[in-house]
Amino acid sequence: MASSASNSLSTRLLAGERLALSRMISWAENSNSRFPEALEAIWSQVGRATRTGVTGPPGAGKSTLVNELCALIREEERTVGILAVDPSSPLSGGALLGDRIRMEDRTADAGVFIRSMASRGSHGGMARSAVDAMDVMDAFGMHDVLVETVGVGQAEYDVVAAADTVLVVLCPGAGDGVQAMKSGLLELADVIAINKCDLPGADRLTSDMTEAVHLRTAGRDLWAPPVVQCSAGKREGVDDVLAAIKTHREHLKEQLDSHRRRKRIQQVRQVVGERMEEALWEEGDLTEQVEALLRTGTTPYATASNVTQSLLQTARVNQAKGIQA
Amino acid sequence: MSERRIRVLVAKPGLDGHDRGAKTVASVLRDHGMEVIYTGLHKTPAMIAEIALQEDVDVVGLSILSGAHMELFPRVRKELVERGMDQVLMIGGGIIPQDDMQTLESDGFAKLFGPGTNTGVIAEYIQTEVTKRWAASEAKA
Numbered sequence: 001m002a003s004s005a006s007n008s009l010s011t012r013l014l015a016g017e018r019l020a021l022s023r024m025i026s027w028a029e030n031s032n033s034r035f036p037e038a039l040e041a042i043w044s045q046v047g048r049a050t051r052t053g054v055t056g057p058p059g060a061g062k063s064t065l066v067n068e069l070c071a072l073i074r075e076e077e078r079t080v081g082i083l084a085v086d087p088s089s090p091l092s093g094g095a096l097l098g099d100r101i102r103m104e105d106r107t108a109d110a111g112v113f114i115r116s117m118a119s120r121g122s123h124g125g126m127a128r129s130a131v132d133a134m135d136v137m138d139a140f141g142m143h144d145v146l147v148e149t150v151g152v153g154q155a156e157y158d159v160v161a162a163a164d165t166v167l168v169v170l171c172p173g174a175g176d177g178v179q180a181m182k183s184g185l186l187e188l189a190d191v192i193a194i195n196k197c198d199l200p201g202a203d204r205l206t207s208d209m210t211e212a213v214h215l216r217t218a219g220r221d222l223w224a225p226p227v228v229q230c231s232a233g234k235r236e237g238v239d240d241v242l243a244a245i246k247t248h249r250e251h252l253k254e255q256l257d258s259h260r261r262r263k264r265i266q267q268v269r270q271v272v273g274e275r276m277e278e279a280l281w282e283e284g285d286l287t288e289q290v291e292a293l294l295r296t297g298t299t300p301y302a303t304a305s306n307v308t309q310s311l312l313q314t315a316r317v318n319q320a321k322g323i324q325a
Numbered sequence: 326m327s328e329r330r331i332r333v334l335v336a337k338p339g340l341d342g343h344d345r346g347a348k349t350v351a352s353v354l355r356d357h358g359m360e361v362i363y364t365g366l367h368k369t370p371a372m373i374a375e376i377a378l379q380e381d382v383d384v385v386g387l388s389i390l391s392g393a394h395m396e397l398f399p400r401v402r403k404e405l406v407e408r409g410m411d412q413v414l415m416i417g418g419g420i421i422p423q424d425d426m427q428t429l430e431s432d433g434f435a436k437l438f439g440p441g442t443n444t445g446v447i448a449e450y451i452q453t454e455v456t457k458r459w460a461a462s463e464a465k466a
Contacts, residue, residue: 089355094330094354094357094360114379115379120328
């Protein structure tokens with residue numbers, strides 16, 4: 001029964017039904033047990049969309065810029081899927097998702113689909129849901145998928161790092177260039193947009209960033225992220241940002257497949273990790289073993305080494321048996 | 326395995342510039358662990374339904390203080406049904422006379438809340454109703 005539900009949902013999605021697209025994203029974010037099968041059914045259609053991750057500190061103007069980028073992309077007759085990730089409250093687990101307020105002129109456009117997603121605070125779970133949602137939008141046939149998230153924390157990094165191109169949005173008045181350098185945003189960036197470029201301090205921030213990029217990439221075989229000024233609110237310079245994104249995509253061209261495969265390896269690694277952990281601790285044996293060791297007075301690290309060694313040994317023995325058979 | 330959370334759209338239909346109530350309710354629902362999407366002001370029924378679809382919400386809550394509820398509420402409902410979102414729990418609140426509340430509640434709206442409603446009551450109502458609906462749809466699947 002579950003199988004027919006996922007089949008019909010994927011069929012409806014591939015037929016272009018927006019409700020099916022929406023529902024399958026819900027399956028992804030709820031870790032619905034029917035999702036893996038549904039993804040399998042649409043997998044042949046995944047990989048056509050270009051994926052851009054947009055990140056930066058709160059208030060830098062990410063949503064506004066995404067909205068304007070979307071408008072430009074639509075002028076090229078390309079369809080756009082937008083995923084806006086906002087943090088969940090660590091206290092209640094709830095969330096107020098407000099990014100789409102700044103994208104409201106896109107609501108009436110049938111070539112655009114905007115989805116808000118709460119981070120739900122689970123370790124790595126959000127990154128997986130977000131990648132799944134991007135895959136679903138891709139299979140639906142969106143030409144461009146943009147994912148937007150606040151640039152704080154590992155989980156948020158993982159989300160944008162799954163994109164082909166990472167756009168980091170900064171603005172003057174939110175700390176100097178050193179702040180951006182120490183937050184690690186720069187290592188992630190393929191394009192750096194200095195938004196609100198009409199505000200005082202924009203030129204200084206731009207030259208700081210250009211210098212930081214130079215320090216990191218000069219003389220090394222690394223992509224040097226272009227630093228582009230724009231004012232999304234005034235619709236200025238957004239075309240330059242889009243052009244820079246396209247230049248990076250052009251640069252990736254030959255390596256795009258291997259680039260994407262590297263990111264898929266990360267995804268698989270994460271899922272394997274989660275499943276292994278579940279499988280290991282599900283039956284109480286391991287917990288009992290740990291408890292027994294702790295009772296003899298061993299430290300947590302010694303206990304962990306002991307458990308890891310014995311697990312690896314069991315795995316090797318089983319592998320050897322498998323080879324013999 | 327499932328990590329489902331209640332998703333609510335809080336929407337302001339029509340020409341009505343007052344959203345302190347909507348924002349209050351949105352914050353309260355967030356504090357009750359729900360994921361709340363707020364539309365901002367001045368939305369048409371079609372826009373609200375389209376956002377509800379894209380966000381795949383369990384609940385659409387309309388807030389209105391302009392007096393146009395008898396015109397706008399049924400139109401939102403119609404737009405939702407046209408998009409296949411007929412399972413959504415529809416609620417509303419604002420300055421709505423008792424008679425109108427009853428009419429709307431017999432016409433597809435699950436519940437309307439007037440001024441002075443304890444916000445916790447709204448959250449509890451949503452939790453109870455959505456849980457029921459989830460159980461019913463699970464049973465069907």
